[in-house]
Structure formats: C-alpha cells, structure tokens
Amino acid sequence: MNALQTAKASIQRLADLLRSTHTARTTFQAKRLPxxxxxxxxxxxxxxKGMVQGRDADTGRVLGFRQTPKEAAWLQQALENGTHANA
Known part of the structure; x- marks a missing residue:
C-alpha cells in the first residue's frame, strides 16, 4: 500500500467511527428521561447529625441533601423558584 491508499483507508475508518458515535449519541438521547x-x-x-434532606412536600421524594438547615433552606428556595438544576 502506498501512502495515498493508507490515508484513504484511515479516512474511511474515521468516517465509520463518526457514524457509529452519532448513532450512539442519538440512542442515548432517546433513552434519557425527561x-x-x-x-x-x-x-x-x-x-x-449534619444531614438535612430537602423533600417535595407533595410526593415525599428526596430532592437533595445539605449539611445545615440554612443550606437546606437555600436549596428549597432554589428548587421552588426553578433556579436549581437537578439537585
């Protein structure tokens, strides 16, 4: 094989790899929960001691953990305002 054929084969392998990563990415996006x-x-x-849970009042689901009641209050406020991303 000369250098041109080797380069062509490498480019083809790279194109195949890009197609497979695109497929994997779209599959992962489809499986993600809303x-x-x-x-x-x-x-x-x-x-x-040193463990305060922030919970949803309606469902009881634990939304996050903090070490102090003050930090838990900040977490609660951020969750209710929608400014906290995925506690």
Missing amino acids: PLPAPRATTAYISG
Missing part, C-alpha cells in the same frame, strides 16, 4: 417538573412546595427533614 426533566422532572419543579416542586410546588418543599420541606426540610433533619435526618441525622
């Missing part, structure tokens, strides 16, 4: 809606109201539960 983002959860912002909670209407949240509550804080002290669940141990």
